[in-house]
Amino acid sequence: MPEGHVLHRIARLHQRVYAGQALTVTSPQGRFAAEAVDGRVLVKAEAHGKHLLHVYGPDAIVHVHLGLYGKFAEHEPPVTEPVGQVRMRIVGERNWTDLRGPAACEVLTLDGVAALRARLGPDPLRRDAKPAEALARVRRSKQPLATLLMDQKVVAGIGNIYRAELLFRHGLDPMKQGSAVDEELWAAMWPDLVALMRDGVKAGRIDTVRPAHLPEVTGRAPREDRHGGEVYVYRRAGQPCLVCGTPVAHAVLAARNLYWCPTCQRG
Known part of the structure; x- marks a missing residue:
């Protein structure tokens, strides 16, 4: 989708x-x-x-x-x-x-x-978005943050790729409870999500890898996937993490594929 x-x-x-x-x-x-x-x-x-x-x-x-x-x-x-x-x-x-x-x-x-x-949560790409409303909905729940980020009633527009990549970029365990997310963490996550999605609008694809981890810097082969874009964990199950080398993990959560690095995402 x-x-x-x-x-x-x-x-x-x-x-x-x-x-x-x-x-x-x-x-x-x-x-x-x-x-x-x-x-x-x-x-x-x-x-x-x-x-x-x-x-x-x-x-x-x-x-x-x-x-x-x-x-x-x-x-x-x-x-x-x-x-x-x-x-x-x-x-x-x-x-x-x-x-x-x-x-x-x-x-x-x-x-x-x-x-x-x-019925929808705030949209990071809209100027009228109120991130505090999204945080309030996250904090009211004990569901995993990975589940909540996919809930369009919490944040509108996030799909499986942005969900997995946002959690990685902030070193978050996908199973972290929503009620454990504080204002400081959300204040870091929200503008990062906004920037990533704005880049997606401009480029027409999702790129989430920081400059230091790009193929031309690390010497690795560019990603080849029908979704396009350079990503850290999405659809990279079993492949080495671009940061620490740990094999990327995969599970099914709420009927959707979830990808994460067991080493980098302990927070």
Whole structure:
């Protein structure tokens, strides 16, 4: 499932190529109420966590959650006939976009969006994020911090990669209880997460390795993985830790793969 930086990249792209235009919006698949926004002007595109919002006005906001299989395909003219199950097609003055396979594609009102936001934690990529709210939710729980960081009600936008890498960068045992996280630790973790995710928006991939541990410095081979990016522990089970050489550990926690270094992450 795409992590939050991907949705923010899409929101920025759609803001740039569609905002201020009256758009032709259809649903070739017939499973989306496109007539509610067809012909209307897109006011803005924004993201909150893993959710994309196309705002056409207070009574018409298209909410998209890509889920595991959803994908946007961006195109330039000419517009061609739909291929496959296209849930939503957007045609603007110079660009057109097809959406396939999302977990959600629906039209909401302001009240509906407010209800959606109420279910989500602060998004590190949004200027209105309040990290203290996330910390309060973490500290109310005795669940492992590794579980809480994946809970979109705690922090919106974190996925498996950012979760594993943030814990490594701060030397944290993934099983550390949320109630044991203090303000000093959170004050270090939050801005680091913000910086990592902002870099992800810019680069279009997740890089979490500090300069001292990059391939060109250490002489190791660059990472080869379909996810791209240089990381410390994610999907590196059994491989030596880039810092201490200990084999990276792997377990399944709350039905998701967890990676960590048993030596570096004792804190």
